[in-house]
Structure formats: structure tokens, C-alpha cells
Amino acid sequence: MPQQPHGPLRSFGRIKARPIKSRQASLLKTLLPTIALDLSQPIDLLALKPDATEVWLEIGFGGGEHLATQAERRPDVLALGAEPFLNGVASALRHIEAAALTNVRLHAGDARDLLAALPKACLDRAFILFPDPWPKLRHHKRRLIQPDVVAELARVLKPFGRLRFATDWANYADWTLERLTGASALVWTAQRADDWRLAPNDHAPTRYEAKKLGDIAPVYLEFERAPEAG
Numbered sequence: 662m663p664q665q666p667h668g669p670l671r672s673f674g675r676i677k678a679r680p681i682k683s684r685q686a687s688l689l690k691t692l693l694p695t696i697a698l699d700l701s702q703p704i705d706l707l708a709l710k711p712d713a714t715e716v717w718l719e720i721g722f723g724g725g726e727h728l729a730t731q732a733e734r735r736p737d738v739l740a741l742g743a744e745p746f747l748n749g750v751a752s753a754l755r756h757i758e759a760a761a762l763t764n765v766r767l768h769a770g771d772a773r774d775l776l777a778a779l780p781k782a783c784l785d786r787a788f789i790l791f792p793d794p795w796p797k798l799r800h801h802k803r804r805l806i807q808p809d810v811v812a813e814l815a816r817v818l819k820p821f822g823r824l825r826f827a828t829d830w831a832n833y834a835d836w837t838l839e840r841l842t843g844a845s846a847l848v849w850t851a852q853r854a855d856d857w858r859l860a861p862n863d864h865a866p867t868r869y870e871a872k873k874l875g876d877i878a879p880v881y882l883e884f885e886r887a888p889e890a891g
């Protein structure tokens with residue numbers, strides 16, 4: 662078995678499902694190579710978009726609706742996305758093409774590899790929206806939110822940079838709060854229940870969210886990267 666740098670456990674399910682429609686298949690060949698991130702060396706974000714005012718990252722963007730909507734709303738932002746599910750990447754390319762977006766860069770693979778290639782304190786915002794819930798106890802170890810990923814998020818977020826995590830699974834919300842607030846570098850910003858019960862004003866609904874497969878109404882947890890002590 663080939664070694665994986667972040668351990669053998671996959672946090673995602675399928676990497677390919679139904680046949681990819683021909684327009685999307687052609688975008689995988691033409692558009693993706695022009696906007697794919699090169700992880701063979703540390704990423705130079707400034708070179709990707711020299712006039713970017715902020716850098717955002719979406720982990721597990723699924724069909725890419727949220728990523729494309731945010732990138733369209735904020736053309737000044739360099740929007741990075743990681744997703745190993747090829748049908749999702751193909752769908753995202755369609756959104757990127759339709760809106761003629763020039764500020765999106767993708768990694769068609771595991772976000773943990775992208776995180777490892779990012780410099781320290783480079784992200785203004787990160788989004789993990791409705792990650793695979795892995796609801797069975799024996800599968801919890803597959804959840805994306807694990808100590809190594811939490812440590813990487815804390816490393817790549819700028820001081821006061823924000824992470825938005827959404828889920829509609831009660832146990833995954835508790836799991837994440839425990840692991841993120843346990844890492845002193847990330848502070849949960851909620852002041853009142855509506856802060857997690859209501860979708861934030863700038864949220865763009867996702868495809869998975871619309872399916873309502875979880876056991877609770879969605880919760881939206883916002884965390885802020887504490888500045889370095891000392």
C-alpha cells in the first residue's frame with residue numbers, strides 16, 4: 662500500500678460517482694489545469710493574485726456552489742478550494758465558467774495536502790460546510806476534524822482570521838466544539854443562540870445542506886484565530 666503523508670484514513674467517501682457530463686468532462690481537461698494549485702512546492706499566494714485583498718479557503722466544497730457564490734460576490738478575494746470528489750470538482754468548474762470567475766484556484770484532492778503546502782498565517786477565512794458526518798461511532802475517526810487538521814487550521818489562519826464550520830449532525834457539532842475550543846488558538850465567537858442557529862448573513866446555502874439529512878437543524882459555528890501570545 663502506498664504511504665499517505667497524513668495517515669491511512671480517508672475522511673471522504675466516493676471520489677467518482679455517476680458519469681461526468683461531457684461539458685464538465687471537457688472543463689476538467691481545459692479549465693482545471695489552468696486553475697489547479699501546484700502542491701509540489703510551497704504555494705506563493707501573492708503570485709496567484711497579486712491584488713488580492715484577502716485569501717479564503719473552502720474545504721470539501723462539494724458541487725462548488727458556495728465557493729463560486731462567495732468568489733463572485735468578492736472578486737477582490739483569492740478563493741481556494743479543495744475537494745477530492747471528481748464529480749464535485751467538475752460541477753464547480755461549470756459554476757466558475759458560468760460566472761467567468763478568475764479569482765478561484767482548486768486542489769482536486771485531499772485538503773490536508775493543500776493545508777500542508779500553505780504558508781503560516783495566510784488565510785483570512787476558512788469554510789468547512791457540512792463535512793461528511795460519519796455518524797457511526799466506529800467511523801468517527803474518519804471525521805475531518807481531528808487534532809492534526811485543527812493544528813493546521815490554527816497554523817494557516819491569520820491572527821483574527823475566521824473559520825466557519827456548519828453541520829446538521831448534533832454529535833458532529835459537539836465533537837467540533839470540543840476539539841476546536843480545546844485548541845486555545847481558536848475561539849468560538851458565539852454570544853447568543855441565534856449566532857449558531859441562524860445562517861450568517863453572508864452564508865450561501867449548499868447542496869448538502871438542502872438535503873436535510875442530519876438529526877438537527879443546521880448549526881453555524883464561527884471561530885476566530887487568537888493572536889499569538891507574547
Ligand SMILES: C[S@@+](CC[C@H](N)C(=O)[O-])C[C@H]1O[C@@H](n2cnc3c(N)ncnc32)[C@H](O)[C@@H]1O
Pocket residue numbers: 672673674675720721722723724743744745746749770771772773789790791792793794805867868869870
Ligand atoms: C457531505 S459533503 C458536503 C459538500 C458541500 N460542502 C455541501 O455542503 O454541499 C462533504 C464533502 O467533503 C469532501 N471531503 C471529505 N474529506 C475531505 C478532505 N480531506 N479534503 C477535502 N474535501 C473532503 C467530500 O468529498 C464531500 O464532497
